[in-house]
Amino acid sequence: EGFQAAPKLLKILRLIRLIKLTRVLRLQKMNAVINKVLPVTFVQLVKMAVFVMLLAHYVACGFYFVAVLAQEDGNGTWIENYTSQHNPVEEYSTSYLYVMTVYWAFTTITTVGYGDIIPVRQAERVYAVCAMYLGVATMSAVTGKLTAILAQFNQNENIARQR
Structure with missing residues (x-):
């Protein structure tokens, strides 16, 4: 049972990392826009x-x-x-x-x-x-x-x- 739950847990952790990555990319994009404008x-x-x-x-x-x-x-x-x-x-x-x-x-x-x-x-x-x-x-x-x-x-x- 414990081994079967591990892939699901890994998928959840990957999803969380993906969400964090999109947030970082969004902040970098906003920073780039600010640096272009100002x-x-x-x-x-x-x-x-x-x-x-x-x-x-x-x-x-x-x-x-x-x-x-x-x-x-x-x-x-x-x-x-x-x-x-x-x-x-x-x-x-x-x-x-x-x-x-x-x-x-x-x-x-x-x-x-x-x-x-x-x-x-x-x-x-x-x-x-x-x-x-x-x-x-x-x-x-x-x-x-x-x-x-x-x-x-x-x-x-x-x-x-x-x-």
Whole structure:
């Protein structure tokens, strides 16, 4: 009985592999169409921009999360520090605070750091240091990738001129 079921199992496994293969081929076809329609450099730039935006989103959510956790013991956080200079914290919507944290994340990741939103608690400072380290690594990689893209673009332009 067990030996008779083996061919059926092999057929099912082959069918699953065939389905996966068609999916991969479809993705390759779509990638080829995108590369024909859009220049490769543009696609690379969009991918980098999306990556940086997603990174800023996650760093911002983490910064807000650390503040909310630290807020539970009643001591001040960056939220209370910022809102005490402007309006009471109750007057700010969640979307406004999200924009504030994304702003903080971008200024931290890009190492600009204006200083208008500052970590107050020790946990916030530790998180900020980690975000700075992540930002330096990310911006170094982005700068290197941009340099490589521009070098390739210039090389392609020079080859086109020589023809």
